[in-house]
Amino acid sequence: MSIRWPFFKKKKKKTTELTEDIPKHVAIIMDGNGRWAKRRGLPRIAGHKEGMDVVRDIVIAATESGVEILTLYAFSTENWRRPKAEVDFLMKLPKEFMHVYLPEMIENHVKIDTIGEFKGLPDHTRDAINHAKEKTKDNKGLILNFALNYGSRNEIVKAVKEISNHVNTGTLKIENIDEELFSSYLYTKNIGEPDLLIRTSGEVRLSNFLLWQLAYTELWFTNELWPDFNEELFEKAMIDYQARKRRFGGI
Numbered sequence: 001m002s003i004r005w006p007f008f009k010k011k012k013k014k015t016t017e018l019t020e021d022i023p024k025h026v027a028i029i030m031d032g033n034g035r036w037a038k039r040r041g042l043p044r045i046a047g048h049k050e051g052m053d054v055v056r057d058i059v060i061a062a063t064e065s066g067v068e069i070l071t072l073y074a075f076s077t078e079n080w081r082r083p084k085a086e087v088d089f090l091m092k093l094p095k096e097f098m099h100v101y102l103p104e105m106i107e108n109h110v111k112i113d114t115i116g117e118f119k120g121l122p123d124h125t126r127d128a129i130n131h132a133k134e135k136t137k138d139n140k141g142l143i144l145n146f147a148l149n150y151g152s153r154n155e156i157v158k159a160v161k162e163i164s165n166h167v168n169t170g171t172l173k174i175e176n177i178d179e180e181l182f183s184s185y186l187y188t189k190n191i192g193e194p195d196l197l198i199r200t201s202g203e204v205r206l207s208n209f210l211l212w213q214l215a216y217t218e219l220w221f222t223n224e225l226w227p228d229f230n231e232e233l234f235e236k237a238m239i240d241y242q243a244r245k246r247r248f249g250g251i
């Protein structure tokens with residue numbers, strides 16, 4: 001992974017409570033779009049659209065706070081079970097997001113990336129993302145990492161298959177398999193593990209998100225629905241994170 005250098009990073013937001021110990025990698029399960037829309041008598045897709053705009057706000061907040069990597073759970077391998085019209089809408093959101101916000105992302109030195117089964121996405125979704133990846137590939141600011149068509153169990157099984165294949169062909173010895181090597185077969189090989197996981201909407205589960213990578217991550221839950229999430233709540237999550245003692249199994 002290249003060294004990230006904060007020359008041009010905007011000054012960290014000044015609050016009395018936030019210390020310099022900013023989580024380097026924050027992951028978010030953006031949940032509650034459907035309920036947000038339902039409460040307003042709107043179709044579910046209206047919640048997703050609103051959620052897309054919140055993504056922009058949190059990217060900017062993360063950049064200003066000095067977060068280096070933001071991994072957002074945008075579409076899971078299980079989300080294909082939703083009605084076709086909703087899936088189609090969700091698959092158009094990356095293009096919409098890039099159309100509206102790519103210039104601002106570039107202005108803020110954001111580098112766009114993805115994790116998940118990229119080949120399983122529709123062509124138009126892949127094209128929009130590839131365009132954004134290409135335009136931002138040399139940026140040295142925040143890595144905005146969309147988990148799209150992502151499932152953690154699927155990722156782990158894929159890694160096991162690749163490792164087995166390398167053992168079978170003699171390029172890898174069983175005795176060389178350890179946690180570090182296993183991690184290098186995951187989508188997150190270049191970005192490592194989140195320091196902080198946020199989940200909105202009051203659900204308290206991981207929903208097949210980064211199961212291996214979250215082993216020592218601090219978990220933070222809020223009842224707010226994703227479209228109501230904002231910079232203040234994001235900062236609150238980081239303040240709570242800073243109040244916790246991470247011992248990684250030690251004492």
Ligand code: FPP
Nearest residue numbers: 030031032033034035051052074093094097
């Ligand atoms: C879960 O809420 C949310 C999703 C499955 C989609 C999340 C996507 C966004 C927030 C927009 C992403 C933006 C880009 C640029 C890709 P839900 O629909 O399950 O809500 P519910 O639990 O209330 O039904």
